[in-house]
Every structure is written in structure tokens, then in C-alpha cells.
Amino acid sequence: MSASATPLPSRRLFLGMATAVPLSMTGALTIGSQSAAAATGSPFVMGYFTQSPRGLGTDYGLHLAVSTDALQWMPLNQNNAVVTPTGGTGGLRDPFILPKQDGTFVVMATDLKGTNWNLQSQYIHVWDSADLRSFDNYRLLKLHSMATHTWAPEAFWDASRGQYAIIYSSVNSSGHNVIMVNYTTDFKTVTAPQVFFDPGYDIIDGSLALGVNGVNYLYFKRNNALVGARSTSLDPGSFTVFTSGLAPQGGIEGPILAQASGTWYLWGDANALFYAWQTSDLSTGTWTATDRRIYTQPLNSKHADIKPIPQTVYDNMVAKWGRPAWNRLKSYNFPDRYWRHADYIGRIDPYPFDPYTDSQWKLVPGLAESSGVSFQSVNQPTRYLRHSYYQLRLDANDGTTTFAKDATFHKTAGLADPSWSSFRSYNYPDRYIRHYDYVLRIDPISTAGGRADATFSVWY
Structure with a gap:
């Protein structure tokens, strides 16, 4: 049951999941044999x-x-x-x-x-x-x-x-x-x-x-x-x-x-x-x-x-x-956090949160070049992530060439893990999307920490 005689509090986060934790029990499932x-x-x-x-x-x-x-x-x-x-x-x-x-x-x-x-x-x-x-x-x-x-x-x-x-x-x-x-x-x-x-x-x-x-x-x-x-x-x-x-x-x-x-x-x-x-x-x-x-x-x-x-x-x-018509993007080095927009700023926040639709994106052909990708908001579909003064914002597409370039990125193998993804700016090709103080921005990447900050999974 999802509640009990003593229901769980309405919100909590657990930390330290990357460490070994000895447990003396398990949950259970299924019918049939172990294998x-x-x-x-x-x-x-x-x-x-x-x-x-x-x-x-x-x-x-x-x-x-x-x-x-x-x-x-x-x-x-x-x-x-x-x-x-x-x-x-x-x-x-x-x-x-x-x-x-x-x-x-x-x-x-x-x-x-x-x-x-x-x-x-x-x-x-x-x-x-x-x-x-x-x-x-x-x-x-x-x-x-x-x-x-x-x-x-x-x-x-x-x-x-x-x-x-x-x-x-x-x-x-x-x-x-x-x-x-x-x-x-x-x-x-x-x-x-x-x-x-x-x-x-x-x-x-x-x-x-x-x-x-x-x-x-x-x-x-x-x-x-x-x-x-x-x-x-x-x-x-x-x-x-x-x-x-x-x-x-x-x-x-x-x-x-x-x-x-x-x-x-x-x-x-x-x-x-x-x-x-x-x-x-x-x-x-x-x-x-x-x-x-x-x-x-x-x-x-x-x-x-x-x-x-x-x-x-x-x-x-x-x-x-059918498969979802949207994606969510998870941080590599903060895997409890997902891309979202809040007050029109792109950032990574701990899951779960509301509005949950702030974390849903359509990865569409790049506005400036179709071989690239642009990030269209699901709950504000007239708006796309674009960089402005190197920070990612959720702005309405004004139809200008500048906006299209600012909102276009090239998907590459993840800088920290090639099975993940990174995103290089179209008009600042020496810069990648990364998080810094949990805010999304584009920066040159030269360190291991920066490569981890600039690596994300694209899933649902």
C-alpha cells in the first residue's frame, strides 16, 4: 500500500546512493523461480x-x-x-x-x-x-x-x-x-x-x-x-x-x-x-x-x-x-536532478517536483540547422531553450536568425561518458551546455569536472 497506518511524509530525498549499503532484507516480486x-x-x-x-x-x-x-x-x-x-x-x-x-x-x-x-x-x-x-x-x-x-x-x-x-x-x-x-x-x-x-x-x-x-x-x-x-x-x-x-x-x-x-x-x-x-x-x-x-x-x-x-x-x-513524444534529461554527476525551466531559466533540480511538465522537452530539428537540435518546452511550446549572455533561458521564438542560432545545439557523445550525451552550441562551437550552481549555461569545457557537468542522459 502506498500509505500505511503511519503514512510517509509528503516529501523527502535520500542521499549517498553511490555507496555500498548493507541491507538485511529485500522486497519481493514475482511468481516462479529465481532465474x-x-x-x-x-x-x-x-x-x-x-x-x-x-x-x-x-x-x-x-x-x-x-x-x-x-x-x-x-x-x-x-x-x-x-x-x-x-x-x-x-x-x-x-x-x-x-x-x-x-x-x-x-x-x-x-x-x-x-x-x-x-x-x-x-x-x-x-x-x-x-x-x-x-x-x-x-x-x-x-x-x-x-x-x-x-x-x-x-x-x-x-x-x-x-x-x-x-x-x-x-x-x-x-x-x-x-x-x-x-x-x-x-x-x-x-x-x-x-x-x-x-x-x-x-x-x-x-x-x-x-x-x-x-x-x-x-x-x-x-x-x-x-x-x-x-x-x-x-x-x-x-x-x-x-x-x-x-x-x-x-x-x-x-x-x-x-x-x-x-x-x-x-x-x-x-x-x-x-x-x-x-x-x-x-x-x-x-x-x-x-x-x-x-x-x-x-x-x-x-x-x-x-x-x-x-x-x-x-x-x-x-x-x-506508443513511445513518449517528449524526453527528460538527467544530469551525469547529479543523477537525482533533471533539466527543467523555472522562471524561464534553465536549471537542474531534484526529482520529483511540480510542475513536472517543466522537465519535459521535445528535441526537434535545430532551428538554425536541421542536423542540430533545439529544445522545445512541452508546457510552453512557443518557447525554446536558448543562450543569452551564456545562460540558458526559455524564451519565445521571435523568428530571428539570432534566436535560431542561440537555440541550436549539436548533440555529441557525452564528454564524461560516451554512452551519454553532450550538446555543443551552434554559434559558439567552443562551448557546451553544462550546469553551474544548478543553472544551465554554455561554457568552454577543459576539466574533468566540467566534462561531468556537461554530460546528460536523454530518456523519458
């Missing part, structure tokens, strides 16, 4: 809803993004919802995508539009999907009759029972949140609820990784920490806590675990700011912080789920929903 994604080389899908600091990018529908490496995520449908619930509260949180035994999918989500944590819905949203391009047979599925909520549903195939298990956070007779379970064969009718896991204190956001060298791991949020339990079976009541918990700088929630190319990545949600860690061996419980340079979450994504998908599903989703 399912890595063995097949499958691409991935992420399901999420959206939230931004002032609510300008908040949307309680199902959003989808795809990735070939589970690190760099491309939003589909211009980062708009692909489906929105029509029943219950009319909104969703905490979507979960389940690949079923027959190759189709079920999508489930919390029935909650907004942040009224006192809302007591006994239902979850459910859709069937053949290929994550259509979402059919929408229904509200009642899981219990208790006077309490039904948060963060997830599901897995329990082969020993020949049924799917739906786990979720709810308050039972214990008086605190526990992980409940119902069993089903069709996601239309369910067995009576029972307690799946109760460590004796308040927990939410239960999530499973199954069959990892014969062990099943259950990870959950306790207050603002992630804690892990494990069991060699999937029977209710069989899991025991084996970690002390992780609470980095104020709290994290919504754990996800994904494996790509033999590496496990743990994602955590800190109020719509995702962090990732990695390990080569899930059983150790020790993780290293992943450099933010190598991963980019979908814009405004919140409490997500990640699943491997077949290549044909990936291709068909991209064909249907």
Missing part, C-alpha cells in the same frame, strides 16, 4: 499509479511502462492511464500484474482514490488481460466482510493447492494490520479469508518471491522500515521473521524485487521517489546501492509492480500505446 527473467532474457513491464509533490501529476488509474533491462523505464500512452476503475471509489493504488498459468494476465489493485486511509473497502479492483493491451471483465472482488481496508493485493500460484493465493494487508481480530490470504481459481470467487502472516505487530505491503533455492521470501513494511520473513512452504502461518529491518533516512515502502542478467534489483518507494539496490545472491540479505545513473523510473510513478513479459507482449504493447 525466470534472467534465463529467458525477457523484457519487463511495470504497473503503477502516479503522484507528484503538489498533485499536478497524480492519477489513480493503471499506468504501464516497459524496459529491456528492468532499469531504464519507458512510459507508455504518454504516461497517461491505460485503464481506470469504474466501480468502488473510482480510483486505484498499488496495482499488481499476475502472469497466469495459461499465459494471460490478471491485474489487481487497491480500491482507493486519494489518501483517505480510513476508508474501509472490503474490495479490490480486478481485470483480465490477454496481452496487457486490453483490460476486460472489470469487477470488484470482495475479499472479506471485516470493517477494515483491503490494501496492496498481490497473488501467486500455489501448486500444492492447485489454486491462486491473493494476499493483502488488512486488520483482523488482532487489532493491527496483518497479511491476509484468500484462495481462488478464477479471481471471481474466493475462499474465506485467513491470516497468512502475523508477526505480532502492524505490517502492510506484503510481497513474495517464490522458490529461491527452495526458500520463499515474504517482505513487508513495518512502520517505515522493510522487514523480511521466510519459509520453505507457502502455508499460512509458516513464515518467520529473519531480518531486523531497513529504515533509510525516514522511511521506504512498496518493495519490489526484479532479476535481470543474473542480478537481483530491489526497488523501494520513498513517496514516489524510487531507489534501487542490487545483489548477485538474494539469500545473503546484503545489498549495494545502485548508482542512480543506470536507472530511471517512469515519471511520477508510485507504488509499482514489475514483471518479466514475453518479447511479443513487449513489442505489441509499444505498438499499441
Whole structure:
């Protein structure tokens, strides 16, 4: 669940992600074996809803993004919802995508539009999907009759029972949140609820990784920490806590675990700011912080789920929903910061922020030379980034030759990393776009620090 009995503060930033951080727990994901994604080389899908600091990018529908490496995520449908619930509260949180035994999918989500944590819905949203391009047979599925909520549903195939298990956070007779379970064969009718896991204190956001060298791991949020339990079976009541918990700088929630190319990545949600860690061996419980340079979450994504998908599903989703018509640019040496305009000045600021549209750009053919590039604002499309007294400003195109030259740049291999990008001024070819005191400008570049300042990723 994207909130809890003690919701996260509305804004926070974590630092020091480039250092190794030992963790004694992980988040969890997926159905099936430890090596399912890595063995097949499958691409991935992420399901999420959206939230931004002032609510300008908040949307309680199902959003989808795809990735070939589970690190760099491309939003589909211009980062708009692909489906929105029509029943219950009319909104969703905490979507979960389940690949079923027959190759189709079920999508489930919390029935909650907004942040009224006192809302007591006994239902979850459910859709069937053949290929994550259509979402059919929408229904509200009642899981219990208790006077309490039904948060963060997830599901897995329990082969020993020949049924799917739906786990979720709810308050039972214990008086605190526990992980409940119902069993089903069709996601239309369910067995009576029972307690799946109760460590004796308040927990939410239960999530499973199954069959990892014969062990099943259950990870959950306790207050603002992630804690892990494990069991060699999937029977209710069989899991025991084996970690002390992780609470980095104020709290994290919504754990996800994904494996790509033999590496496990743990994602955590800190109020719509995702962090990732990695390990080569899930059983150790020790993780290293992943450099933010190598991963980019979908814009405004919140409490997500990640699943491997077949290549044909990936291709068909991209064909249907389309790639974004805009880009975002991330700083190489401050990878928590993105290009944006503020008061018509170009700068780099920490993600997330509002208006989030200040960070969206159309890279169009250069106004002075089509082999170059110009940066057109998405939310102020008559304006382009141009240099004036060497500082980048967002100005209206006045149609002059001078403006066209000032607003044109040549994209080159990144000065600090050739897999990234740098941008050389058209009319001052000895100068590159770089940040200085977080403000974008054009300068001659001659030092390692300057090359890092002048290097950016172009993604979504």
C-alpha cells in the first residue's frame, strides 16, 4: 500500500546512493523461480499509479511502462492511464500484474482514490488481460466482510493447492494490520479469508518471491522500515521473521524485487521517489546501492509492480500505446536532478517536483540547422531553450536568425561518458551546455569536472 497506518511524509530525498549499503532484507516480486527473467532474457513491464509533490501529476488509474533491462523505464500512452476503475471509489493504488498459468494476465489493485486511509473497502479492483493491451471483465472482488481496508493485493500460484493465493494487508481480530490470504481459481470467487502472516505487530505491503533455492521470501513494511520473513512452504502461518529491518533516512515502502542478467534489483518507494539496490545472491540479505545513473523510473510513478513479459507482449504493447513524444534529461554527476525551466531559466533540480511538465522537452530539428537540435518546452511550446549572455533561458521564438542560432545545439557523445550525451552550441562551437550552481549555461569545457557537468542522459 502506498500509505500505511503511519503514512510517509509528503516529501523527502535520500542521499549517498553511490555507496555500498548493507541491507538485511529485500522486497519481493514475482511468481516462479529465481532465474525466470534472467534465463529467458525477457523484457519487463511495470504497473503503477502516479503522484507528484503538489498533485499536478497524480492519477489513480493503471499506468504501464516497459524496459529491456528492468532499469531504464519507458512510459507508455504518454504516461497517461491505460485503464481506470469504474466501480468502488473510482480510483486505484498499488496495482499488481499476475502472469497466469495459461499465459494471460490478471491485474489487481487497491480500491482507493486519494489518501483517505480510513476508508474501509472490503474490495479490490480486478481485470483480465490477454496481452496487457486490453483490460476486460472489470469487477470488484470482495475479499472479506471485516470493517477494515483491503490494501496492496498481490497473488501467486500455489501448486500444492492447485489454486491462486491473493494476499493483502488488512486488520483482523488482532487489532493491527496483518497479511491476509484468500484462495481462488478464477479471481471471481474466493475462499474465506485467513491470516497468512502475523508477526505480532502492524505490517502492510506484503510481497513474495517464490522458490529461491527452495526458500520463499515474504517482505513487508513495518512502520517505515522493510522487514523480511521466510519459509520453505507457502502455508499460512509458516513464515518467520529473519531480518531486523531497513529504515533509510525516514522511511521506504512498496518493495519490489526484479532479476535481470543474473542480478537481483530491489526497488523501494520513498513517496514516489524510487531507489534501487542490487545483489548477485538474494539469500545473503546484503545489498549495494545502485548508482542512480543506470536507472530511471517512469515519471511520477508510485507504488509499482514489475514483471518479466514475453518479447511479443513487449513489442505489441509499444505498438499499441506508443513511445513518449517528449524526453527528460538527467544530469551525469547529479543523477537525482533533471533539466527543467523555472522562471524561464534553465536549471537542474531534484526529482520529483511540480510542475513536472517543466522537465519535459521535445528535441526537434535545430532551428538554425536541421542536423542540430533545439529544445522545445512541452508546457510552453512557443518557447525554446536558448543562450543569452551564456545562460540558458526559455524564451519565445521571435523568428530571428539570432534566436535560431542561440537555440541550436549539436548533440555529441557525452564528454564524461560516451554512452551519454553532450550538446555543443551552434554559434559558439567552443562551448557546451553544462550546469553551474544548478543553472544551465554554455561554457568552454577543459576539466574533468566540467566534462561531468556537461554530460546528460536523454530518456523519458
